[in-house]
Amino acid sequence: MKQATLLNFVEKELAFKYTAETVISYMYTIRRFLSQFPKAERLKLTDIEGYFADLKIQGKSSEYRKAILAGIKAFYDCYLELGMVKEHPCRTYRISEKKPKGKDFSAFLNLEEMETLFNLKEERYRYVGNRNKAMIGLLIYQGMTSKELINLSVNNIDLDAGIVNIKGQGKNTDRTLELKPSQITVLMRYIEDDRKHLLKNSTTNKLFLGMRGTPMTVNALHEFISRLGGTFGNKEVSPKNIRRSVISNWLNVRNISLEHVQIMAGHRYPSTTEQYINPNTQEQREAVSKLHKSIFG
Known part of the structure; x- marks a missing residue:
C-alpha cells in the first residue's frame, strides 16, 4: 500500500475517534515519524524507545514527548486494524520523568x-x-x-x-x-x-x-x-535550607548514627533521614575503612 493511501486511511480512522484538532496534531506527528521510519511496521519497542531517547537528548520536554507518543500509539492502532503489524509495539510504553532521589548536597x-x-x-x-x-x-x-x-x-x-x-x-x-x-x-x-x-x-x-x-x-x-x-x-x-544543612552535617561530617539523627531531627521514619546521607561521603568512608583494614588487619 502506498504511503499516501495509507495516510488517508489512518486519517479517516482517527476522525472516528478524536476531535478535528487532535486528528490534525496526530497526523502531523505521524507524517514526521514516517519520514524518519518509512518501514514503521518493522519497528520494535527498543527502536521506539531509542527514538524517544533521542528526543530527550535534543532537549524536548516530557510533555512534548508524551504528545508525540500519543500520536504514534494512535498510528499503530490503525496499523493493527489494517493488518500491517501483528502486535502493537509501544502500547504499554510510558514516558515517566521521575525526580532524582536524594538531596543536592x-x-x-x-x-x-x-x-x-x-x-x-x-x-x-x-x-x-x-x-x-x-x-x-x-x-x-x-x-x-x-x-x-x-x-x-x-x-x-x-x-x-x-x-x-x-x-x-x-x-x-x-x-x-x-x-x-x-x-x-x-x-x-x-x-x-x-x-x-x-x-x-x-x-x-x-x-x-x-x-x-x-x-x-x-x-x-x-x-x-x-x-x-x-x-x-x-x-x-x-x-x-539551614535545617537540611544541619541534618546533613550531623550525618556526613559529625558521623552521628542514622538512628540518633532521626530522633534529633524529629523524623517519624528513618527513610526521611536516609535522604540526607551523602553517597560520596559514604563511599569515601568505606574506602578508607577497607584501606585501613588492608594495612593494619
Whole structure:
C-alpha cells in the first residue's frame, strides 16, 4: 500500500475517534515519524524507545514527548486494524520523568558558614540582638523548623539543664536537645532582660517576640533570615535550607548514627533521614575503612 493511501486511511480512522484538532496534531506527528521510519511496521519497542531517547537528548520536554507518543500509539492502532503489524509495539510504553532521589548536597551550608550567621554584627534596634542570635542558634545547632521555632514558649527552655524541649510540628515528633554554652548565654540575656522590654503589656508566653510585643510569625522569621543571604554565593539562606544543612552535617561530617539523627531531627521514619546521607561521603568512608583494614588487619 502506498504511503499516501495509507495516510488517508489512518486519517479517516482517527476522525472516528478524536476531535478535528487532535486528528490534525496526530497526523502531523505521524507524517514526521514516517519520514524518519518509512518501514514503521518493522519497528520494535527498543527502536521506539531509542527514538524517544533521542528526543530527550535534543532537549524536548516530557510533555512534548508524551504528545508525540500519543500520536504514534494512535498510528499503530490503525496499523493493527489494517493488518500491517501483528502486535502493537509501544502500547504499554510510558514516558515517566521521575525526580532524582536524594538531596543536592552542594546547595547545603557547611557549619562554618552557618556559624557566620550566628556571629553576625549587632542589630541597630535595641533588645533584638540577643533574640536574633538565639533564633539563629536554634536553627543552626538544633535544626528546628520555622514553625517549631516560633511556637516555642519560655517554658520550653531549661537554662539550668541546658536543654530545649521541642514540640514537633506537622509530621515531626517531639524531642529534647542539648544547648551549646554560647546559646545558653545568649538565651539567658534575652529571656531575663531583652524579652521583658519587648513584652510591654502583653501576657504571651511565646519565647520570641516582635518589636510590638506580639509573637514572632513564620513570615517575620523568614524575612529576617532572608536578609542574611548573599554571603555564600548561590547557596540559599533560609530556615528550610539551614535545617537540611544541619541534618546533613550531623550525618556526613559529625558521623552521628542514622538512628540518633532521626530522633534529633524529629523524623517519624528513618527513610526521611536516609535522604540526607551523602553517597560520596559514604563511599569515601568505606574506602578508607577497607584501606585501613588492608594495612593494619
